[in-house]
Amino acid sequence: MSTETRFEFKAEAKQILELMIHSVYSHREIFLRELISNASDALDKLRFEALTSDALRPLTGDLHIRLAADPEDRTVSVSDNGIGMNRDEILQYIGTIAKSGTRDFAKALKEAKDKTSAPEFIGQFGVGFYSSFMVADKVTLISRRAGEEKAWKWESDGSGSFTLEEAARDTQGTTVMLHLKPLDKDDEDAEDYAQEYVLREIVRKYSDFVAYPIRMKVERQKWPKDADGKTPPDAKPETVIEDETLNSMKAIWMRPEKDVTEEEYKEFYKHVSHDWNDPLRRIVFRLEGTTSEFRSLLFLPSKPTPEMFLQPKERGIHLYIKRVFIMNDCKELIPEYLRFVRGVVDSEDLSLNISREILQQNRQIQTIKKSVTRKVLDTFKTMRTEDRKKFLEFWKDFGATIKEGLFKAEEDKEKLFEVCLFPSTAAGDDLCTFEEYVERMKPGQDAIYYVTGETRQTMENSPLLEAFRDKGYEVLLLSDPVDEVWVQFVRDYKGKKLVSAGKGDVKLGTDEEKKKAEEAVKEKATAYKSLLEFLKEKLTENVKEVRLSSRLTSSPACLTGDPSDMSPHMEALLKASGKDLPKVKRILELNPSHPLVEKMQAMFDKDKADPRLADAAEIVYGQALIAEGGKLENPASFSRKVADLLLKAL
Ligand code: ADP
Numbered sequence: 001m002s003t004e005t006r007f008e009f010k011a012e013a014k015q016i017l018e019l020m021i022h023s024v025y026s027h028r029e030i031f032l033r034e035l036i037s038n039a040s041d042a043l044d045k046l047r048f049e050a051l052t053s054d055a056l057r058p059l060t061g062d063l064h065i066r067l068a069a070d071p072e073d074r075t076v077s078v079s080d081n082g083i084g085m086n087r088d089e090i091l092q093y094i095g096t097i098a099k100s101g102t103r104d105f106a107k108a109l110k111e112a113k114d115k116t117s118a119p120e121f122i123g124q125f126g127v128g129f130y131s132s133f134m135v136a137d138k139v140t141l142i143s144r145r146a147g148e149e150k151a152w153k154w155e156s157d158g159s160g161s162f163t164l165e166e167a168a169r170d171t172q173g174t175t176v177m178l179h180l181k182p183l184d185k186d187d188e189d190a191e192d193y194a195q196e197y198v199l200r201e202i203v204r205k206y207s208d209f210v211a212y213p214i215r216m217k218v219e220r221q222k223w224p225k226d227a228d229g230k231t232p233p234d235a236k237p238e239t240v241i242e243d244e245t246l247n248s249m250k251a252i253w254m255r256p257e258k259d260v261t262e263e264e265y266k267e268f269y270k271h272v273s274h275d276w277n278d279p280l281r282r283i284v285f286r287l288e289g290t291t292s293e294f295r296s297l298l299f300l301p302s303k304p305t306p307e308m309f310l311q312p313k314e315r316g317i318h319l320y321i322k323r324v325f326i327m328n329d330c331k332e333l334i335p336e337y338l339r340f341v342r343g344v345v346d347s348e349d350l351s352l353n354i355s356r357e358i359l360q361q362n363r364q365i366q367t368i369k370k371s372v373t374r375k376v377l378d379t380f381k382t383m384r385t386e387d388r389k390k391f392l393e394f395w396k397d398f399g400a401t402i403k404e405g406l407f408k409a410e411e412d413k414e415k416l417f418e419v420c421l422f423p424s425t426a427a428g429d430d431l432c433t434f435e436e437y438v439e440r441m442k443p444g445q446d447a448i449y450y451v452t453g454e455t456r457q458t459m460e461n462s463p464l465l466e467a468f469r470d471k472g473y474e475v476l477l478l479s480d481p482v483d484e485v486w487v488q489f490v491r492d493y494k495g496k497k498l499v500s501a502g503k504g505d506v507k508l509g510t511d512e513e514k515k516k517a518e519e520a521v522k523e524k525a526t527a528y529k530s531l532l533e534f535l536k537e538k539l540t541e542n543v544k545e546v547r548l549s550s551r552l553t554s555s556p557a558c559l560t561g562d563p564s565d566m567s568p569h570m571e572a573l574l575k576a577s578g579k580d581l582p583k584v585k586r587i588l589e590l591n592p593s594h595p596l597v598e599k600m601q602a603m604f605d606k607d608k609a610d611p612r613l614a615d616a617a618e619i620v621y622g623q624a625l626i627a628e629g630g631k632l633e634n635p636a637s638f639s640r641k642v643a644d645l646l647l648k649a650l
Contacts (some may be wrong), residue, residue: 006167007091009156012375017158020133021036028135029191031208034128035078035176037271038209039065041328042082042174046146048327049083049479054324056146059172067203067216067246071194074180080212087152088162094129094154095142125349127189128274129176133158135193136178142323146172167249176614203246209268213245246334248324251323253297253344257284269299273316273342277302280394283343283379298343298376316342318371321350331357333369337405338376340398345372348629359446377415383417392431395421399480406486417493423456425465426474434493444510447499448492450476452483452569463555464502470553471508474563475501484570502628504563506551517550524548531604535588541634544585552591559586588621596620615641 024116043063059081066079085093127283128347132139137157143150149170156162169175184190191198196218199544203214221237252260252268269279279299286295298317315498316339323346335347350364359365380402384391395402405416421431426440449468453459457487459477478487490498499506507514525532525548535546544560552558561567566574566584575582600620605609622638625631632638 004163006163008161014160016130016257017160018132020130021137021158029193029202030206031131031135031178032076032078032202033270034131035067036203036207036210036214037274038128038176039078039080039082039174040045040207040212042080042084044325044328046081047325048454049146052099053147063503064212065210065214067199067214068288069194069196069199069216071192074182074194074363075177076180076193076199077175079173081171081211082146084145084148084172084174085143085149085152086150087164089145090141090143090152090154099381105604126648128247129156132178135180137181138179139320140177140179141174141502142169142177143174144172148172150225165543169215183502185438190632192218200246206267207271208247209250209252209264209271211251212249213249214218214247215243215245215343217241218244238583239539251320251346252430253284253346254323268297269342270316272344273299273301274300275342280340281379281383283375285355285372285375286550287368289367293348294341294345295367296345296368296372296375298341298372300379300394301329301340301342304340315339318344320344320346322346322348325351332362332365332460334372335375335405335409337371337402337408338373340401341376377412377419384421388430392421395431400482403480403482403486418518422450422476422478424476425460425469432474432476435583437474437476438496441496442472444473444513445473445508447497448476448477449473449501449506450483450487451501452478452487452567454572454629455479461627461628462502463552463558463624463627464560466553467506467508467551468501473508479569481573484567484573500563502567503561503565505549521548521588522594528590528592528597528601530608531601532590534604534608534613535590535617535620538614539588540620541584542585543588546588546590548592549589550592551589554594554626555591555624556594557588557590557620558594559621559628559630560589561586568628569638588624590620615645619645 016628028431043065046056047060047063050060061350063081068077068079069075080161106157139156139158141154142151142152143488151167153167156160168238179190179196183192191200193199196216199216207214218241220240222240223231223237224235265282267284270276273279280302281300283295283298283300287293315329315331315334315336317330317333318328319326325450330345334341345368347368348364380391383394399421402416403420405412406420406550411418416436419433421433422437422621424432424437426432427436432440434448441448451459451462451464453462456477459465459479465475478484487498487500492498507517507519526587528548532548536543539546549560551560559568561584565586566581568584568586571581571584592598600613600616603613603616618638619641622632
């Protein structure tokens, strides 16, 4: 046997362990739920791997979890015969917790005002295993990966380091043994977790629906019986030790909704989602069709979990077939843009030996996905009608993810149009749907207008919107990075074109108004022709065209682009993500009725070589850039020029 090796915990892990050990939390009993949950996951994983491995299949005959307690030694252990971990996996998962969520957890824990409610963070941040140190002063884990010979023993008192050495274990799986802290007689909340009845209660409370038997050896008094099944009058009870299954394993989704308590649903949600928060909403439904029959119990989270951002590809729907667990995070059951939905689908008619590879082509799976999607999207609509304010809160957290559907799921687009909400110039603190926008459209308005940008404030005040404000046209203000993408895919809504207010040659109003505006611009364009050419040449590094437009009412100039040009917001996003992009030259649009533009033309007519003209060109461009929230390449030169100008004017 190899000798013991000592490892240091990573800094964040140390912080967490420190807090676990030294703070007194209520609900310390949840450590058991966390360990059982890990054991159940490990059994799920083995069952899943065994689907495609002849070597592992024989190991799945009696998958279970076992609790053992010893009140004398003050130990409790949780064992499973699941997938287990080899040395590398222990180091990766238990030793050093390299998860980024951990740092957030430590921070949240420190900031928590009420330390006694701190365990609320535990599940949420996925540091479940470490909760053992709330009740134990030493934890020993022995694990053997299914299909491997060697077992490994991990041990730590949580104080900065752990040891790892080779060990022995008869079967695959993991045993976590907690050496309980001494019972604090002054602490009213203190419970003796080494007592059978205490463990039984906790299991019933948190883990009753776990799909594997949770067994424990219990002592029972048994009366001897004779051949007729009667107890002889002089008999004495014998003490026998029997295995008891502590959980009912009842599939919660099979029970009528009225028979399940809110508490049970909440605990089940926490079990499937690894989220400590209560779910926002539950969606229970079944499909009894001719092609496919299934039941589903889904949940919407109340807050995004760190996993949503850290592992966005992981989706949370578990697949069961006739009550038998098949796999977790079944991607084929729900579209990616609904990846925050958690829960289970239990199919009546899929074949039990379905493999991950063939899921994609399976027609029944596709039918399930379709109806799950429809149900979830309909639920969003119901939520919005029931309580708009509450739905807005939900949308704030999950809207950006849902909007991905607008370009990732062509087949759901129509339904998504009914669900999606956007900030707009007319919606105030509320958001608006496409339908609400169209209802508010002005006579003569034939398109849905939007701008994209970093913040609502810069967009709202952008000179690009002047003409829209003037005409009373509503403009969608899109600031999520994902907006930049879907606007390229969605061409129209119910026959109304979706048009960027910051691109192309925007003309507003009735046909007659448009014609008039066009003529006015055309007329002036001839008069301003030489000035426009001069400006184009001066600004050629940043600008590909200079033209007059009817878009502006009070500002002298603004920057726009061709319909196919990348928006400046998109450009900034890509650059921030480290992309090396060629410069996107913009179009400078001038307001022909602005006195500044008129003045420049007059100067130009008088003396083409007037040096003030070149400065003016730079200032006009710089101002237009600042007005849209852009960044000047040479702010020092710009401000020097403005100061000079100011000096002359004063
Ligand atoms: P979480 O369960 O939220 O991922 P934990 O800290 O509880 O966080 O566990 C970290 C990881 O350790 C798990 O994701 C899993 O890979 C591994 N693990 C924990 N317990 C077991 C177990 N009983 N069997 C196999 N792997 C386990």
